[in-house]
Amino acid sequence: MDRAPGADASVDPVGESLVRARGLVKRFGEHTAVDGIDVDIAPGEAFGFLGPNGAGKSTTMRMIGAVSPPTAGELRVLGMDPAVDGPAIRTRLGVVPQTDNLDLELTVEENLLVYGRYFGLSRATVRARAAELLDFVQLTDRAGDRVEPLSGGMKRRVTIARALVNDPDVVLLDEPTTGLDPQARHVLWERLYRLKQRGVTLVLTTHYMDEAEQLCDRLVVMDKGRIAAQGSPAELIAAWSTREVCELRFPLTEGGPGPAAHADALAPLTARGLAERVEVLPDRLLLYTADGDAALSAVLAQGLQPVSSLVRRSSLEDVFLRLTGRTLVD
Amino acid sequence: MPGPAAWSLFRQRLTAHRHYWRSSAIGSVLEPVLFLAAMGLVLGSLVDRGPGVPGGVGYLAFLAPGLLVAAAMQTATGESSYPVLGAIKWDRTYEALLATPARPVDLVAGHLLYVAFRVTTSAAAFLLVLLAFGAARSPLVVLTVPVALLTGLAFAAPVTALAARLEEDAAFAALQRFLLVPMFLFSGTFFPVEQLPAVLQGVAYATPLWHGVTLARDLALGTAQAGPALLHVGYLALWAAAGAVFAARALTRRLVR
Numbered sequence: 001m002d003r004a005p006g007a008d009a010s011v012d013p014v015g016e017s018l019v020r021a022r023g024l025v026k027r028f029g030e031h032t033a034v035d036g037i038d039v040d041i042a043p044g045e046a047f048g049f050l051g052p053n054g055a056g057k058s059t060t061m062r063m064i065g066a067v068s069p070p071t072a073g074e075l076r077v078l079g080m081d082p083a084v085d086g087p088a089i090r091t092r093l094g095v096v097p098q099t100d101n102l103d104l105e106l107t108v109e110e111n112l113l114v115y116g117r118y119f120g121l122s123r124a125t126v127r128a129r130a131a132e133l134l135d136f137v138q139l140t141d142r143a144g145d146r147v148e149p150l151s152g153g154m155k156r157r158v159t160i161a162r163a164l165v166n167d168p169d170v171v172l173l174d175e176p177t178t179g180l181d182p183q184a185r186h187v188l189w190e191r192l193y194r195l196k197q198r199g200v201t202l203v204l205t206t207h208y209m210d211e212a213e214q215l216c217d218r219l220v221v222m223d224k225g226r227i228a229a230q231g232s233p234a235e236l237i238a239a240w241s242t243r244e245v246c247e248l249r250f251p252l253t254e255g256g257p258g259p260a261a262h263a264d265a266l267a268p269l270t271a272r273g274l275a276e277r278v279e280v281l282p283d284r285l286l287l288y289t290a291d292g293d294a295a296l297s298a299v300l301a302q303g304l305q306p307v308s309s310l311v312r313r314s315s316l317e318d319v320f321l322r323l324t325g326r327t328l329v330d
Numbered sequence: 331m332p333g334p335a336a337w338s339l340f341r342q343r344l345t346a347h348r349h350y351w352r353s354s355a356i357g358s359v360l361e362p363v364l365f366l367a368a369m370g371l372v373l374g375s376l377v378d379r380g381p382g383v384p385g386g387v388g389y390l391a392f393l394a395p396g397l398l399v400a401a402a403m404q405t406a407t408g409e410s411s412y413p414v415l416g417a418i419k420w421d422r423t424y425e426a427l428l429a430t431p432a433r434p435v436d437l438v439a440g441h442l443l444y445v446a447f448r449v450t451t452s453a454a455a456f457l458l459v460l461l462a463f464g465a466a467r468s469p470l471v472v473l474t475v476p477v478a479l480l481t482g483l484a485f486a487a488p489v490t491a492l493a494a495r496l497e498e499d500a501a502f503a504a505l506q507r508f509l510l511v512p513m514f515l516f517s518g519t520f521f522p523v524e525q526l527p528a529v530l531q532g533v534a535y536a537t538p539l540w541h542g543v544t545l546a547r548d549l550a551l552g553t554a555q556a557g558p559a560l561l562h563v564g565y566l567a568l569w570a571a572a573g574a575v576f577a578a579r580a581l582t583r584r585l586v587r
Contacts, residue, residue, distance in 0.1 A: 028587070067428050067586055087431035095429035101422035105346035114342040118335050118430035162426075 018043050018170055018201050019064055023073035026059050033059040035225035036073065043169075046192075046202040048212045048219035050316070052324050055222040057205035058098060061174050064203065066090050078169065091119055094163035094171040098178070100155045102147045108158050109134065109143040112165050119166040126165065133161040137191060153184025160191065171195065173204040177211060189214050209316040221323050228323040233316050240322055241314040242276050244292035248285045248299060248306035259285045265302055274298050281326075288314070332439030335432035339440025344447070358455040365397055366390065366463050369520070384522055387467065387551055394465035395474050395550035396519040396543040398456045399481050402449045403539055406482035407489045407510060409445045411502040414493035424585060434581040438574060442486055449482035450475060460550075468552030477549065477562075481542030484566040487573025494580035518543045538569045 019041040026034040034056040041047045049057040062068035063075060066082035066089040075082055077089045102111050109130055116126030134140045137157035142150065147158060156176070163171055176192070177185040192215055196202055206212055212219055213233045220230040229236055250259040260280050266287070269275045274295045275287040285306075289295040292311030299306070347354070374389030383392040417423045424437055453475045460466060460474075492501065516526065516534055523534040534540045545562040548554035 065429060069586070087433065090429060091431050093429070095426075097422075097425060097429070099422060101426040103342065103346065103423050103426075104421055105349060106342075110345050114338070114345055115426070115430070117338040117341060118427060118432050120334065120431070166430075 016043075017041060017076070018078055019047075019203065020076045021060075021064075021073065022075075024060070024063065024070055024075055025072040026056070026063060026068065027071045032225055034063070037220075037222070037225075037227050039220065039227075041170075041201065041203060043201055044196075044199050045217045046196050046204070046215050048216035049203075049205040049222055050207065050209075050212050050219050050320060051205075051222035051228075052207060054224075055324070056225040057222055058174050060222075061172050061203070061205055065093060065095050065172050091166065092169045094166065094168035096156075096159050096163045096171065096173040096176055098174040100152075100159050102155060102158055102162070104146070104148040107144050107146055108139055108150070111147060111158060112162055115162050116165040121166065129165050129167070130161075133164055136164070136194075137161045138187070151184075153180050153187070156180060156184065156188060157191075160188070164195075168200070170201045170203060173202065175205055175207070177206075177208065185211070209320055213316055221320060223324040229319070236316060236319045237314050240319040242288040243290050243314060244295075245312055245314050245318060246275075246287040246289055246292040246295045246299070247310040247312070248287070248296075248304070249283060249308045249310075250285070251307050252283055259283065262304055262306075265304055266299065268302070269295060269298050272298070288318070332436050333431075333433070335427075335430065335436035336439035336443060338432065339427065339437055340443040340447070343440070343444035347444075347448075355451075355455070358452040359459060361401065362397065362456045362459040366394055366459060366465065369397075370394060370463065370465065384524075385551060385553065390463060391465045391467055391551065392547065393520065394460045394463065395471070395546040398453055398460060398474050399478050399542040399546045400514050400517075400519045400539065401456055402453050402478035402482040402542070403485050403510065403514070405449050405452050406445050406486035407505070409448055410441070410486040410489040411493055411505070412499060414441065414490050415496055415499055415502075418494065418581075418584060419497075424581070428585055434585060435578040438487075438490060438578045438581060441490060442483060442574060445482060445486040446479055449486075450479050453478035453482075466550055468550060470552060470554065471550040473549045474546040477542055477546045480563065480566045480570065481538060481546075484538040484542070484569035484573070487570050487577055489573075491573055491576035491580045494577055494584050513537050513539045518547075538566055541565050 017040040019039060021037060021039040023036045023038065024034055025032070025036050037060065049060060051057050059068065063070050063082065064077055066077060066086040069083055078092055080089050082089055103114065106114060112130035112133060113126050116129060121129070134143050137160055139154065139157055139161070142154065147155065150158070173192070177188050180188070189211070192202060202215065204215065216233065218230070218232050219236070221228045221236070229240060231239065248259070250262060259282070263278055263280050263285060266275065266278050266285065269287070270278060275289045277288040279286040279288070287295050296309055296311055370390035370393050374393065377383065377389040383389055385392070427437060428434070457472065457475055460471070489505070492505070516530065517523065517537045517539040518534060523531050523540060526534060541562040545554070545559055548559065
């Protein structure tokens with residue numbers, strides 16, 4: 001698993017970015033999937049594309065992966081143009097797609113052995129790499145098993161091992177833990193974190209906020225093909241949310257007043273600067289505030305009686321929902 | 331032009347094939363034995379009691395090389411229909427391969443290499459059965475194997491192109507029912523197409539299968555002539571080459587978008 005000597009020197013000697021996009025656009029017929037985005041991804045960082053379904057994350061990943069030609073704009077990956085140098089770029093990428101696409105007729109080990117040969121690696125090299133990688137994803141004891149009956153988490157780990165067989169400079173992960181149970185997700189996060197520590201650049205898409213906070217140094221929030229915001233998780237929270245959130249839950253009585261009726265009673269709080277913003281949901285009121293406990297005391301002092309209350313730190317989820325809305329996206 | 335990644339796909343398919351080669355090998359021997367016994371020997375004894383087939387040979391010797399080629403057609407289309415659509419759509423293995431330096435043209439070439447392997451090994455098994463049945467009349471009978479290979483590719487390549495354009499697999503059933511089975515029955519495998527009405531004869535001459543069957547039969551019976559033989563080879567090669575070009579284009583349009 002050691003990085004090949006000189007691997008860093010081979011990284012784009014001119015620009016600093018491994019991935020650089022300017023005004024990148026992708027259209028499918030009438031539909032604009034990616035609508036003019038600028039992205040810079042530096043060597044060694046873990047960069048995330050966050051967004052609801054249909055935001056254009058996967059399309060962006062496919063363009064970076066040199067399998068989908070951009071409609072317009074400029075794109076450089078590893079200093080090369082994907083439209084011209086697709087195979088040369090792909091030689092140095094590792095790709096973990098949204099849906100596992102392992103060869104189900106092969107064993108776990110065969111999947112790695114066979115895949116490595118596409119990168120022009122010798123039999124001996126691939127064999128050694130496969131053994132290391134199976135150890136890395138903790139599947140050495142399943143090496144000879146057919147892939148098909150494996151659990152989702154195991155298949156995911158095989159896919160990740162396969163993506164690393166060519167010792168890539170950049171690993172693209174499209175929703176790496178969607179559909180996995182919490183145990184499997186944490187195992188994966190830990191393995192990805194190790195990769196990052198070895199200097200591998202990670203580019204991932206996710207709609208899990210905890211995943212973005214765990215893994216990403218920097219991220220962009222995408223919505224409807226555009227970048228809505230970017231920065232580190234902490235920067236995004238500072239820019240788009242308050243330090244804390246006070247959640248007040250009210251009973252949902254049939255034909256009753258509901259939380260909206262209480263929102264007016266909170267107006268004095270915002271006036272006094274105790275809450276920056278109040279969001280009204282069908283079952284809850286959210287008070288965005290610097291000091292959640294003070295806000296809660298003030299609420300109770302107003303005579304409001306929520307059935308339950310919760311004071312918590314702001315999370316990326318608050319940023320995400322603020323930027324991309326609460327409406328369901330299909 | 332295809333690059334080295336084609337060999338990687340060939341290797342990948344061989345690795346998968348190793349897991350079930352036994353059952354496939356048994357089929358490759360058993361099927362010709364059954365066909366040659368039932369149709370060549372039993373049905374053939376009735377045919378030979380009548381006016382018989384032209385050229386003064388027994389029905390078994392007439393039938394066997396034709397069946398060898400027709401079996402190649404079935405193997406090649408079978409390997410190029412559901413498995414190719416599966417690799418595109420269901421298992422998405424082609425998507426995985428296009429994330430490597432491989433390009434669609436490499437995948438088409440690698441797939442056809444594997445089909446070539448499957449057809450050649452099956453045809454070789456068929457040839458051994460044919461020899462065991464004493465159905466050969468010329469040492470040139472060994473050339474029926476390359477003829478089967480070429481015929482197989484003349485079907486595999488266009489069917490691959492079709493598979494690369496399909497969303498649903500229903501068209502494969504239609505292909506089998508309305509094209510392959512009629513071709514199998516009426517393109518000279520079981521009787522000379524001269525027995526057909528003139529219009530249908532013309533249709534039969536246009537099918538790649540008739541060219542493959544006729545060439546293989548001429549070789550097995552020792553009646554092959556250079557001119558017609560070249561024509562048959564050229565016609566089959568045309569189908570294979572055009573099919574491969576269309577397949578690479580269709581796969582690019584499907585997967586690189």
